[in-house]
């Protein structure tokens with residue numbers, strides 16, 4: 327259920343993370359506007375929300391009908407329309423600092439003085455993003471995990487100038503959408519989770535490069551032996567191989583060649599139909 331002073335949420339970016347972040351807000355009762363650059367992208371995002379809500383409704387996993395929840399979701403390509411009435415803006419735009427800063431700078435011109443600007447970045451500096459706004463105390467990280475609908479955790483990342491009040495309001499919000507907030511008080515690259523998770527995928531990719539494992543072996547080992555829901559390669563495909571690639575930009579460590587090659591070939595995993603596995607004919611992963 328909605329809580330505190332946040333009633334209206336804007337989500338910027340209707341892709342795999344954006345549509346999921348919007349969906350969980352709508353399920354919790356918030357009015358949500360989803361914005362992307364092109365009409366087709368907005369429609370795809372809302373189409374994905376609709377598909378998911380129908381699945382949830384069929385299984386009795388939401389309290390309302392899919393249509394009732396969907397009635398709280400609007401789409402637009404216009405940034406001002408998306409954010410001018412929002413109490414909380416969550417950006418899920420591409421993982422490039424300049425794009426994030428330009429977005430926040432523009433958003434800051436249209437939002438009310440007490441709106442919170444949250445970034446879903448996987449690891450970029452919240453402190454730096456906040457410099458693009460006149461309200462750095464209201465800028466914060468809310469890092470969701472893929473798929474937002476099913477993943478319980480949200481990392482709440484404090485920028486150097488994020489106020490206690492903003493942290494409290496965001497905690498209330500995250501709990502109201504039935505997620506668990508974990509504070510990341512040091513705005514370090516990769517925060518808490520990705521500093522552990524990306525090396526997990528990278529280590530498997532280095533082993534692949536050295537001929538020490540196959541994709542299927544590494545995944546089977548972690549799924550069947552360790553009980554993980556996905557092995558490193560399936561997870562890389564699921565989150566997007568480019569996420570791991572960008573994680574190592576400007577880093578002292580290099581990304582493993584299989585990650586670089588897949589990214590440069592635009593074989594990014596599920597979202598592009600192929601990655602370490604092929605998804606053109608459905609998921610079809612068998613660890614043989």
Ligand code: 3HC
Pocket residue numbers: 377378379381382447448470471472473475476477520523555556561565569
């Ligand atoms: N909405 C509604 N229903 C959905 C759905 C959705 N979005 N997605 C799948 N379903 C349905 C399926 O259609 C299926 O329904 P059916 O039984 O009627 O066919 C049912 O849910 C089960 O689907 P799956 O078999 O795909 O689901 P699983 O039980 O295997 O779980 C998973 C899928 C939750 C993704 C699980 O594999 C998992 O936890 N994987 C690991 C994910 C993870 O670690 N994410 C974090 C990545 S890191 C990250 O995001 C950070 C970033 O910064 C990189």
